[in-house]
Amino acid sequence: MNFAGKLxxxxxxxxxLREDFFDSLGDLLVEGDxxxxxxxxxxxxxxxxxxxxxxxxxxxxxxxLAELLTNELLDANPDNQVxxxxxxxxxxxxxxxxxxxxVGKTTTAAKLAxxxxxxxxxxxxxxxxxxxxxxxxxxxxxxxxxxxxxxxHQQGGDPAAVVYDxxxxxxxxGGDLIIADTAGRMHTKSALIEELKKIDRVLENKxxxxxxxxxxxxxxxxxxxxxxxxxxxxxxxxxHEAVALxxxxxxxxxxxxxxGIVFSLASELKIPAVFLCDGEKYENIRLFCKxxxxxxxxx
Numbered sequence: 001m002n003f004a005g006k007l008x009x010x011x012x013x014x015x016x017l018r019e020d021f022f023d024s025l026g027d028l029l030v031e032g033d034x035x036x037x038x039x040x041x042x043x044x045x046x047x048x049x050x051x052x053x054x055x056x057x058x059x060x061x062x063x064x065l066a067e068l069l070t071n072e073l074l075d076a077n078p079d080n081q082v083x084x085x086x087x088x089x090x091x092x093x094x095x096x097x098x099x100x101x102x103v104g105k106t107t108t109a110a111k112l113a114x115x116x117x118x119x120x121x122x123x124x125x126x127x128x129x130x131x132x133x134x135x136x137x138x139x140x141x142x143x144x145x146x147x148x149x150x151x152x153h154q155q156g157g158d159p160a161a162v163v164y165d166x167x168x169x170x171x172x173x174g175g176d177l178i179i180a181d182t183a184g185r186m187h188t189k190s191a192l193i194e195e196l197k198k199i200d201r202v203l204e205n206k207x208x209x210x211x212x213x214x215x216x217x218x219x220x221x222x223x224x225x226x227x228x229x230x231x232x233x234x235x236x237x238x239x240h241e242a243v244a245l246x247x248x249x250x251x252x253x254x255x256x257x258x259x260g261i262v263f264s265l266a267s268e269l270k271i272p273a274v275f276l277c278d279g280e281k282y283e284n285i286r287l288f289c290k291x292x293x294x295x296x297x298x299x
Contacts, residue, residue, distance in 0.1 A: 078275065098220060099235070100235055110146060111282050129181050163180050189238070222247070247273065250262065
């Protein structure tokens, strides 16, 4: 049974609230990757609400819990980040996809490219993961399937130079949206972070030199494996400190994902979720909706 199922079962097994109900709820929230302190606070807030409103049946609390969970999450409009302003000026965007190896960055890059192409954008894929063997070829295969341009250098090359060339391709009229797949592992964590900082600096310097570049967006989304639990929060902290993240994309969001990490990212790091991926096909990506996400947990 997945976490949401366990949460609903807790409410159904205790139709009348017993003294240990809120302790059980707190324990279950910890199991669901909320973190000990946020989980206990949420359980305590719900208990105070129950006393204030005179609620004695657990079924009545389910909607209240859904409301509290919704309030924990942050609003995000990733499409608006990508589209930019509509009042003239230069409007392309570059999306940097960040994250450790194995979370599905390359596939997510292809999914985003397919999604935004269907919305009238002209994506260019940038193979900025020059460290992992096969990453460049993998992105090129996606590019061929989607009939999209892929900007790539040789393995071991400078990732910042790849992104720079992708911007040049946009300026030459080759597209209006760059989706860059970046490395997830190097010999040391510090080497990886420094490489990502370099890409960020190169982008900022390049954008500053573009005439009328007021709406040229540089967006940084962290790709996280939804099944990794609290370790995902540690990853987010490292990347956020390095390059100031704009949002997270959860991959592998299926029955094994506990999902509480989304609430921890919002409450502890102030980073919103922007997309959920739940399959390998290009269409298996959807906008994150905080209202439906919270309700699906509880109701």
